[in-house]
Amino acid sequence: xxxxxMKEVIAKRVAKxxxxxxLVNLGIGLPTLVxxxxxxxxxxxxxSENGFIGMGIAPESGKEDPNLTNAGSQPATIKSNGAFFxxxxxxAIIRGGHxxxxxxxxxxxxxKGNLANWMIPGKLVPGMGGAMDLxxxxxxxxxxxxxxxxxxxxxxxxxxxxxxxxxxVDLIITExxxxxxTEEGIVLKEINPEFTIGDVKKLTEAKLIIPEKLKEMxxx
Amino acid sequence: xxxxRSLTEAMASVKDGMTIMVGGFLGVGSPDLLLExxxxxxxxxxxxxxxxxxxxxxxxxxxIVNKLxxxxxxxHIGTNRETGRQMNANELEVILTPQGTLAEQIRAAGAGLxxxxxxxxxxxxxxxxxxxxxxxxxxxLVEKPLKADVALIRAKKADRxxxxxxxxxxxNFNPIMAMAADLVIVQADEIVEPGxxxxxxxxxxxxxxxxxxxxxx
Numbered sequence: 178x179x180x181x182x183m184k185e186v187i188a189k190r191v192a193k194x195x196x197x198x199x200l201v202n203l204g205i206g207l208p209t210l211v212x213x214x215x216x217x218x219x220x221x222x223x224x225s226e227n228g229f230i231g232m233g234i235a236p237e238s239g240k241e242d243p244n245l246t247n248a249g250s251q252p253a254t255i256k257s258n259g260a261f262f263x264x265x266x267x268x269a270i271i272r273g274g275h276x277x278x279x280x281x282x283x284x285x286x287x288x289k290g291n292l293a294n295w296m297i298p299g300k301l302v303p304g305m306g307g308a309m310d311l312x313x314x315x316x317x318x319x320x321x322x323x324x325x326x327x328x329x330x331x332x333x334x335x336x337x338x339x340x341x342x343x344x345x346v347d348l349i350i351t352e353x354x355x356x357x358x359t360e361e362g363i364v365l366k367e368i369n370p371e372f373t374i375g376d377v378k379k380l381t382e383a384k385l386i387i388p389e390k391l392k393e394m395x396x397x
Numbered sequence: 398x399x400x401x402r403s404l405t406e407a408m409a410s411v412k413d414g415m416t417i418m419v420g421g422f423l424g425v426g427s428p429d430l431l432l433e434x435x436x437x438x439x440x441x442x443x444x445x446x447x448x449x450x451x452x453x454x455x456x457x458x459x460x461i462v463n464k465l466x467x468x469x470x471x472x473h474i475g476t477n478r479e480t481g482r483q484m485n486a487n488e489l490e491v492i493l494t495p496q497g498t499l500a501e502q503i504r505a506a507g508a509g510l511x512x513x514x515x516x517x518x519x520x521x522x523x524x525x526x527x528x529x530x531x532x533x534x535x536x537x538l539v540e541k542p543l544k545a546d547v548a549l550i551r552a553k554k555a556d557r558x559x560x561x562x563x564x565x566x567x568x569n570f571n572p573i574m575a576m577a578a579d580l581v582i583v584q585a586d587e588i589v590e591p592g593x594x595x596x597x598x599x600x601x602x603x604x605x606x607x608x609x610x611x612x613x614x
Contacts, residue, residue, distance in 0.1 A: 226496065227569055228566050242565065244426065244553075244567040246425050261565055264448065268501065302474070302481060303474060303475025304471065304474050305472060305473070305496070307495070307497060309518055309521065310517045339522050343519065344520075
């Protein structure tokens with residue numbers, strides 16, 4: 178599977194998690210693609226942590242507004258029922274349990290639901306931005322990422338990089354399947370039929386619990 | 398009280414060694430004219446409080462590039478390579494703080510609160526050296542308020558008494574910073590007379606504002 182198809186599969190599957198009325202924050206990169214696949218039959222409000230709800234599609238070329246950007250400073254639009262607010266209010270929404278889902282990428286995630294996605298000591302120290310608040314405060318945390326990165330295994334027994342938050346991850350969605358973090362460990366809930374259980378296990382360090390009724394990950 | 402100032406007059410109040418807050422999110426909503434003047438004045442040894450360190454070549458990103466900052470409280474430095482370089486060379490002290498905590502530390506200072514008690518950062522390196530408070534069986538980090546000598550604010554509209562309105566996502570940290578500094582200097586894109594802004598829609602009440610600089614300087 179090429180990288181673009183992987184991203185598409187992941188984004189499409191994440192989009193299926195949402196229900197009518199949900200408030201969702203999509204992280205920078207792959208998670209942003211999820212917006213393209215949310216069903217028109219449901220009303221999902223997107224939050225942008227730099228200070229608004231009701232984020233719409235990217236503006237047409239020539240219609241960008243320098244004062245209306247997403248959290249990655251890319252030009253954005255706001256829907257007709259959207260609203261702007263300051264950063265304290267934005268993070269009150271995030272931390273205060275008003276956000277149904279946060280979807281973000283990971284460098285590492287582990288069997289206890291720990292997430293590392295903000296630094297590699299000595300190499301990359303961009304800062305955590307809003308990630309720690311998002312992961313701590315959202316009702317459900319979805320890690321959306323390719324199963325491995327440049328051959329490196331990312332779903333581990335225990336994270337080795339500095340954590341973004343402890344025990345907060347609920348779901349891990351990759352091109353290979355959907356995994357749920359439970360008290361007992363990581364359960365493989367759905368598998369992409371293009372892969373076998375053996376394929377998934379080979380690229381996962383954490384022990385995977387395989388339920389009797391393993392579902393197929395359905396992607397159009 | 399007269400608040401209108403020329404750019405030169407207003408920015409002469411910012412001196413070496415001061416702590417400054419600068420509104421903006423990756424540069425969006427930052428007072429670029431005030432910052433250009435600050436750089437021109439060569440004010441140094443500043444402590445900067447800002448969401449991020451913006452980009453090289455623009456607004457407060459250039460405070461870092463011009464080496465005017467000795468310490469920065471921020472949530473993200475990844476868009477300005479110079480911040481990382483100075484940090485690794487021990488030329489700049491960088492206090493990385495979760496964005497929501499940073500916003501709340503600033504708000505707390507303006508609101509007269511003694512601390513922020515937040516779940517964010519528990520179980521991470523952010524908790525190192527900080528007090529942990531257990532409330533009803535849940536752990537929280539105690540974070541101190543952040544106050545500044547000067548706040549540099551960007552507004553869309555200001556009336557001459559200092560009531561402010563911000564534009565779209567350019568609002569971000571501006572309103573909370575306007576409440577958390579001893580001296581608040583506003584760069585406004587448009588200046589109007591008192592009475593022209595509907596009091597229902599004023600976002601920062603005039604009592605928080607000290608100096609107003611128009612965009613026509």
